[in-house]
Amino acid sequence: MQTKSPPRLAAEALAFFxxxxxxxxxxxxPDETVPLVDDGxxxxxxxxxxRADGALAMVSGRSIxxxxxxxxxxxxxxxxxxxxxxxxxxxxxxxxxxxxxxxVTAHAACEQFANLTLGVxxxxxxxxxxxxxxxxxxxxxAAAKAAESGCLPGSGVRVMHARGMVEVKPxxxxxxxxxxxxxxxxxxxxxxxxxIGDDITDEDGFLAVNALDGISIKVGPGNSHxxxxxxxxxxxxDWLEQLLD
Ligand SMILES: [Mg+2]
Numbered sequence: 233m234q235t236k237s238p239p240r241l242a243a244e245a246l247a248f249f250x251x252x253x254x255x256x257x258x259x260x261x262p263d264e265t266v267p268l269v270d271d272g273x274x275x276x277x278x279x280x281x282x283r284a285d286g287a288l289a290m291v292s293g294r295s296i297x298x299x300x301x302x303x304x305x306x307x308x309x310x311x312x313x314x315x316x317x318x319x320x321x322x323x324x325x326x327x328x329x330x331x332x333x334x335x336v337t338a339h340a341a342c343e344q345f346a347n348l349t350l351g352v353x354x355x356x357x358x359x360x361x362x363x364x365x366x367x368x369x370x371x372x373x374a375a376a377k378a379a380e381s382g383c384l385p386g387s388g389v390r391v392m393h394a395r396g397m398v399e400v401k402p403x404x405x406x407x408x409x410x411x412x413x414x415x416x417x418x419x420x421x422x423x424x425x426x427x428i429g430d431d432i433t434d435e436d437g438f439l440a441v442n443a444l445d446g447i448s449i450k451v452g453p454g455n456s457h458x459x460x461x462x463x464x465x466x467x468x469x470d471w472l473e474q475l476l477d
Contacts, residue, residue, distance in 0.1 A: 236459070236460050236461065237460060237461070237462065237471075238449050238460035238462070239447075240474065241447070241475060242475070243280055243283035243284055243476060244284065244285075245423060245424055246423055246424050246447075246475075247284065247287035247288075247414070247415065247419075247420040247424065248280055248281075248284060248289070248426050249289055249407075249410075249414065249425060249427040249428075249437065249441070250277075250289070250291065250427075250428055250429075251291055251407075251427075251429035251430060251434055251451075252267075252290055252292040252299065252302075253267065253292070253293075253294070253430075253431075254395065254429075254430035254431060254452070255429055255465060255468055256465055256469070257269065257273070257465060258465055259395060259430065267302065269302050269303050269306075272469075273469070274303065276472060276473060277303075277308065280475065280476065281308070283475070284423070286309070286321065286419040287419045287420045287423050288309065289309035289310055289320075289420070290310040290311070291315070291407050291410055291411065291427070291429075292310070292311070292312060293314050293399065293431075293433060294313075295357050295358065296317055296318075297312075307322040307323065308322055309321050309322055309414075311407070311410035311411075313357050313359050313360045313401065314360065314401050314405045314406060314407055314410070315405045315408075315409050315410030315411075316329050316358070316401060316402050317329070317359065318410060318414070320414065320417045321419070328358065328359060329359060329404055329405060331359055331402070332387060332388025332402045332403065334382075334384055334387025335359070335361075335400075335402075337382050337384055338379065338389050338400040339356065339361060341378055341379065341381050341382025342354055342361050342363055342378060342379055342400060343356075344378075345374075345378035345379075346363060349374070351365055351367060351368035351371055352371060359401065359402055359405065360399055360400060360402070361400050362398070362400075363375040363378070363379060363397060363399075364396065365398075366396035372393075372398065375398045376391055376393065376398050379398050379399075383400060388402055389401065389403060390403050392432075392433060393432055394431050394432055394433045395432075399433075406436040407427075407433060407434055407436045407437035408437050408439055408440035409436070410437070411427060411437050411441060412440050415444060424444075424445070424446050424447065425440075425441045425444050425446035425447070426446060426448075427440075427441040427448055428451060428462070429449075429450070429451065429458075430450070430452050435456065435457050438450065438457040438458040438459075439457050442457065442459065447459070448460065449461065449462055449468075449471075450462075451463075451465065451467075451468055
């Protein structure tokens with residue numbers, strides 16, 4: 233297991249890609265509580281973004297709409313729904329993948345499973361959906377099976393595991409694809425990418441950043457492709473803050 237702390241770097245040459253839940257705020261059962269974005273976090277991200285000439289984006293499983301409401305009045309560049317939607321700059325138009333046809337069948341299968349299963353909550357997003365079972369980890373296998381049954385071969389959707397949930401999303405959507413898309417666009421292109429995340433769904437992002445010779449940072453325990461590790465969200469903030477020194 234990689235335990236090396238990330239090095240000190242100059243923020244000016246970096247492009248920041250940041251997961252939200254479990255990375256910048258404590259992971260706290262996202263279906264049950266709304267995380268609090270404090271002013272300290274808003275000003276830290278604003279300063280980092282200024283140092284990096286705008287090259288800072290949230291890369292989350294949450295929708296951009298929800299990210300905006302959590303950070304209000306701060307608006308950030310963002311990839312939402314694991315990269316199924318994106319916005320290159322804070323006030324740019326939101327763009328998204330073409331919705332794959334398989335979302336309809338997956339929706340029916342996931343919703344039916346949630347309706348019949350105590351302890352599971354169904355959440356529909358624009359291009360993805362979630363079966364939440366944070367208090368019932370024993371339901372993971374059944375939830376994954378139900379979601380898989382709705383993902384027909386060739387229909388453009390697939391199942392993805394995350395902490396306390398199973399998601400169905402477009403095959404083309406991943407945090408790695410999102411980071412690669414940003415790295416070809418202004419103001420991210422030409423910089424060294426940094427990606428920090430805590431979950432299984434962040435592994436695609438770590439691989440993409442490693443391929444670009446960037447800085448991949450896993451938050452918390454567990455196997456990871458990330459090259460560096462920080463113990464928790466407080467350590468993430470401390471590391472980001474020292475980049476501003
Ligand atoms: Mg996370």
